[in-house]
Each structure stands twice: as C-alpha cells, then as structure tokens.
Amino acid sequence: xxxxxxxxxxxxxxxxxxxxxxxxxxxxxxxxxYKPTLGADFIIKEEKLPNGDEFxxxxxxxxxxxxxxxxxxxYMHGANAAIVCFAxxxxxxxxxxxxxxxxxxxxxxxxxPVILVGTKSDLSREVSDDQIDAFCKEHGLVYFSTSSKTGExxxxxxxxxxxxxxxxxxT
Numbered sequence: 530x531x532x533x534x535x536x537x538x539x540x541x542x543x544x545x546x547x548x549x550x551x552x553x554x555x556x557x558x559x560x561x562x563y564k565p566t567l568g569a570d571f572i573i574k575e576e577k578l579p580n581g582d583e584f585x586x587x588x589x590x591x592x593x594x595x596x597x598x599x600x601x602x603x604y605m606h607g608a609n610a611a612i613v614c615f616a617x618x619x620x621x622x623x624x625x626x627x628x629x630x631x632x633x634x635x636x637x638x639x640x641x642p643v644i645l646v647g648t649k650s651d652l653s654r655e656v657s658d659d660q661i662d663a664f665c666k667e668h669g670l671v672y673f674s675t676s677s678k679t680g681e682x683x684x685x686x687x688x689x690x691x692x693x694x695x696x697x698x699x700t
Contacts, residue, residue, distance in 0.1 A: 530581055530582055530583065531582040531583070532582070532583045532584075532585060533578075533582065533583070533584045533585065533694075533695070534584075534585045534586075534587065535584070535585075535586060535587065535609040535610065535691075535694045536587045536589065536607055536608045536609055536610075537586055537587065537588055537589070537608060537609065537610040537611065537612060537690055537694070538589045538591055538601075538604060538605050538608045538610075538611050538612070538633075539551060539588060539589065539590050539591065539611075539612045539614065540591050540593070540601065540605075540611060540612070540613055540614070540629050540632065540633070541593055541613055541614030541615055541622065541625075541626075541629055541646075542593045542614075542615065542616075542619075542621075542622040542625050543565060543592070543593035543594045544565075544593070544616070545593065545614045545615055545616040545619070545622050545648050545649075546614065546616060546648035546649055546677055547566070547590055547591075547593065547614050547648075548564075548566055548570065548590050549648075549677040550614065550646070550648060550675060550677045550683060550686075551570075551572055551588055551590050552677075553677040553680060553683045554574065554683050554684060554686075554687055555572045555574050555588070557680075559677055559678055561678075565592065565594065566590055566591070566592040566593075567592060567597075568592055568597060568600055568604075569589055569590060569591050569592065569600070569601075569604045570589075570590040571587070571588070571589055571590070572587075572588045572590065573585055573586070573587055573588070574586045574588060574687065576687075576688070576691060578691075584691050584695075586687060586690070586691060588687075589604050589605075589608070591604055591605070598632075601632065602632070602635075602636050605632070605633065605636040605637065606636060606637075608633075608636075608637055608641060609641060609642075609694050609697070609698075610641055610642040610643070610644070610690050610693060610694050610697075611633045611637075611641060611642075611643045611644075612643075612644050612646055612686065612690060613626055613629045613630060613633070613643060613644070613645050613646065614646045614647075614648050615645075615646075615647060615648070615656070616647070616648050616649045616652075617647040617648065617649050617650055617652070617654045617655070617656050617674065618649050618652040618653055618654060618655055618656075619655060619656075620655040620656055623647075623655075623656045623660065623661075623664075626645065626664065630643065630668060640697075641697070642671075642690065642693035642694060642696075642697055643668075643670055644670065644671050644672070644673065644686060644689060644690055644693070645661070645664070645665060645668075645670045645671070645672045645673075646672070646673050646674075646675055646686055647661060647672070647673070647674045647675065648675050648676070648677065649676065649677075649678075650674045650675060650676040650679075650681055651676040651678050651679055651681075671689060671693070673685060673686045673689070
C-alpha cells in the first residue's frame with residue numbers, strides 16, 4: 530500500500546462557505562453561524578483509493594478577506610491543487626473568481642489542477658449556469674455546484690481534486 534500526500538488550498542471571497550464546506554467534508558457537520566477564518570486553517574483528510582492506496586489531503590482554508598492577501602501567497606506555496614469557491618447566491622463573488630485564479634497562477638507558475646466550486650446551491654441563485662459554463666470553458670476548469678447544508682457534491686469535489694492531483698503527477 531502506498532500513501533500519497535498533497536496540499537490543496539481552498540480560496541475565494543469571505544463568506545462564500547469555504548470553511549463550512551471543509552467541515553462538511555471532514556467532519557460531516559454543518560453550522561450556519563459565520564465565523565471568519567483569520568489567516569488560515571488546516572485540515573487533514575484521509576481517503577482510501579480504489580486500488581487500496583491511501584491519499585492524505587492537506588487542506589488549507591485560506592481567509593478570503595482582502596487584508597490577508599499577502600499572507601495567502603505564503604500559504605499557497607507548494608500547493609498541488611486549488612479549489613476556488615464562490616457563492617451561487619452572490620454575483621459579486623463569481624465576478625471575483627478571475628482574480629482568485631490569477632492569485633493561484635502567480636504563486637504556482639506551473640499549471641496546478643483547479644476546481645471551481647459554486648457553494649450554497651440550496652439558496653436562491655444570482656449566478657446562471659450559462660455564466661459558469663462559459664467561464665469554465667474559457668479557463669479549462671472542472672466545476673461543481675455544492676451545498677454544505679444538504680451535502681450535495683461535497684465529497685465529489687474532493688475526490689475529483691484527488692483524481693486531478695494523481696493525474697497531474699503522472700505527466
């Protein structure tokens with residue numbers, strides 16, 4: 530049995546649900562009370578791969594507030610993947626996704642797998658599927674719509690992240 534380890538940064542505007550998504554994935558909990566991440570938080574999640582190997586995903590939850598921009602650059606060093614989040618019920622957070630992608634590629638010059646995640650799919654939407662599809666085609670991104678409240682696509686996001694990391698390590 531092999532054990533693989535990789536670092537993945539979870540980024541996006543403040544209040545889009547990054548921490549809530551990570552807690553749903555790692556502990557299967559959901560809390561509607563918002564507590565902002567200060568700087569960064571860190572979670573390790575172990576997954577058993579279909580071939581019996583293990584994958585330890587080191588998930589860095591990076592604060593979305595602009596005042597933490599410099600700090601985020603340091604935390605992103607060495608990342609093997611990024612998950613960029615926006616809230617489906619907040620158009621402004623989607624409009625900021627391009628800036629988050631630039632942050633990833635500024636720090637990680639080589640192309641790392643990036644997954645785009647629309648959070649809060651259980652709430653009324655401001656961002657259309659057409660906008661998301663066009664953006665993903667333009668940037669070559671994999672996309673998931675999620676709800677931490679219902680659990681929709683939460684595990685799938687991280688399993689796809691692991692898959693993309695494993696694929697990128699083969700090339």
